[in-house]
Amino acid sequence: MADKSFLDWPFFEDRHRALAAQVEGWAAEYAEAISSASDEDAACQALVASMADAGLLKHAVVAPHGGAGDSLDVRSLCLIRETLARHHGLADFAFAMQGLGSGPICLFGSDEQKARFLPGVAAGTSIAAFALTEPDAGSDAAAIGLTAELSGGEYVLNGEKTWISNGGIADQYVVFARTGEAPGTRGLSAIVVPASTPGLEVVERLHVIAPHPLGRLRFENCRVPAENLLSASGTGFKIAMATLDVFRSTVGAAALGFARRALDEALDHTQQRMIGNAALADLQLPQAKLADMATTVDASALLVYRSAWAKDKGAARVTREAAMAKMYATEGAQQVIDDAVQLHGGLGVMKGVKVEELYRDIRALRIYEGATDIQKLVIARQTLSARAAGTA
Numbered sequence: 521m522a523d524k525s526f527l528d529w530p531f532f533e534d535r536h537r538a539l540a541a542q543v544e545g546w547a548a549e550y551a552e553a554i555s556s557a558s559d560e561d562a563a564c565q566a567l568v569a570s571m572a573d574a575g576l577l578k579h580a581v582v583a584p585h586g587g588a589g590d591s592l593d594v595r596s597l598c599l600i601r602e603t604l605a606r607h608h609g610l611a612d613f614a615f616a617m618q619g620l621g622s623g624p625i626c627l628f629g630s631d632e633q634k635a636r637f638l639p640g641v642a643a644g645t646s647i648a649a650f651a652l653t654e655p656d657a658g659s660d661a662a663a664i665g666l667t668a669e670l671s672g673g674e675y676v677l678n679g680e681k682t683w684i685s686n687g688g689i690a691d692q693y694v695v696f697a698r699t700g701e702a703p704g705t706r707g708l709s710a711i712v713v714p715a716s717t718p719g720l721e722v723v724e725r726l727h728v729i730a731p732h733p734l735g736r737l738r739f740e741n742c743r744v745p746a747e748n749l750l751s752a753s754g755t756g757f758k759i760a761m762a763t764l765d766v767f768r769s770t771v772g773a774a775a776l777g778f779a780r781r782a783l784d785e786a787l788d789h790t791q792q793r794m795i796g797n798a799a800l801a802d803l804q805l806p807q808a809k810l811a812d813m814a815t816t817v818d819a820s821a822l823l824v825y826r827s828a829w830a831k832d833k834g835a836a837r838v839t840r841e842a843a844m845a846k847m848y849a850t851e852g853a854q855q856v857i858d859d860a861v862q863l864h865g866g867l868g869v870m871k872g873v874k875v876e877e878l879y880r881d882i883r884a885l886r887i888y889e890g891a892t893d894i895q896k897l898v899i900a901r902q903t904l905s906a907r908a909a910g911t912a
């Protein structure tokens with residue numbers, strides 16, 4: 521039974537405690553059962569439909585377009601991701617992508633765009649995706665080369681995107697493209713592209729250690745109405761970064777869910793497994809590991825929910841807090857899970873044993889939505905500029 525005492529921390533309100541219980545109820549019944557289908561595309565579609573029915577997806581978008589509130593509540597997003605990840609990585613993935621994929625629309629879309637693109641995401645009838653990365657633009661997001669040229673009231677997109685989660689099953693993509701107002705970060709725009717648009721093709725499906733829908737997309741003279749541009753042209757980089765400021769905390773929350781599950785599995789195993797006359801949990805070396813694991817879990821939770829709370833309370837930017845939460849929680853979870861595998865001995869690397877699945881699940885979180893190395897740059901820059909501005 522996972523520790524829920526953190527729900528009494530002052531970051532949360534009663535509605536959060538009620539939501540955590542609701543998600544726990546859904547996840548206990550459906551997360552593992554639906555996620556375990558051998559076809560991950562079908563599993564994701566079924567997860568999205570079931571989460572929509574349960575009312576969970578309304579937390580991924582804003583009101584009055586199917587959402588629970590006028591703005592995204594980051595604590596709710598984090599609680600949902602933590603709980604889902606504790607049960608199954610694919611359930612977390614399916615929820616997270618409905619949020620990230622429609623996040624730029626929630627944060628920067630006009631009322632008309634929100635009305636067009638969000639209700640389907642909340643209802644589970646439209647699967648969303650966030651298309652930033654390219655073969656030559658990963659950590660350096662400013663190097664995006666996919667072009668979008670305005671011609672006769674339409675944007676014409678040409679280029680490639682890769683490592684796109686939900687690539688292959690998404691119904692709509694928010695695509696970051698070079699519109700050329702200025703070089704580098706100031707010449708990018710965010711454009712919503714329905715998956716059915718002629719000229720957009722999923723040219724490759726990518727297979728990774730924790731399987732989920734992932735693909736490479738090609739855009740060839742792909743034309744979308746100019747009305748699909750989010751906010752002003754040339755603001756795409758800031759839209760991407762501000763969206764990541766919200767969702768990086770939630771990546772930390774997912775890592776926290778994986779870590780909490782690994783700790784639970786380790787607590788169960790070490791109390792049952794006997795070495796001579798003693799259970800593993802009675803021996804000091806395993807206890808040292810358990811102590812480190814439990815401390816990392818709590819420290820991660822503090823950073824994740826501090827960042828989420830700060831955003832919900834109206835902070836204009838939580839760039840530093842979100843980067844800290846993502847970096848610490850993902851790196852910490854990797855260590856916690858590795859310790860859990862070690863405490864399981866040979867069982868820890870056996871297929872079908874939960875900690876083996878967690879060991880594969882956690883790895884990508886240290887890379888996507890800004891690798892740990894990038895979070896370090898972000899944290900250092902923010903800390904230095906706060907000092908220069910006299911606010912730290």
Ligand code: COS
Nearest residue numbers: 652658659660661662705758761762765839888889890894
């Ligand atoms: N919110 C709002 N604006 C932001 C921002 C944020 N979080 N971060 C940066 N900006 C703005 C800056 O203020 C700057 O604005 P001005 O041009 O008006 O001065 C502009 O964006 C450029 O910022 P910066 O100079 O810091 O850009 P860099 O090219 O140096 O990039 C990093 C910075 C490396 C931090 C950025 O490219 C990044 O986060 N990379 C990782 C991308 C990523 O997460 N990829 C995974 C894709 S999703 S799986």
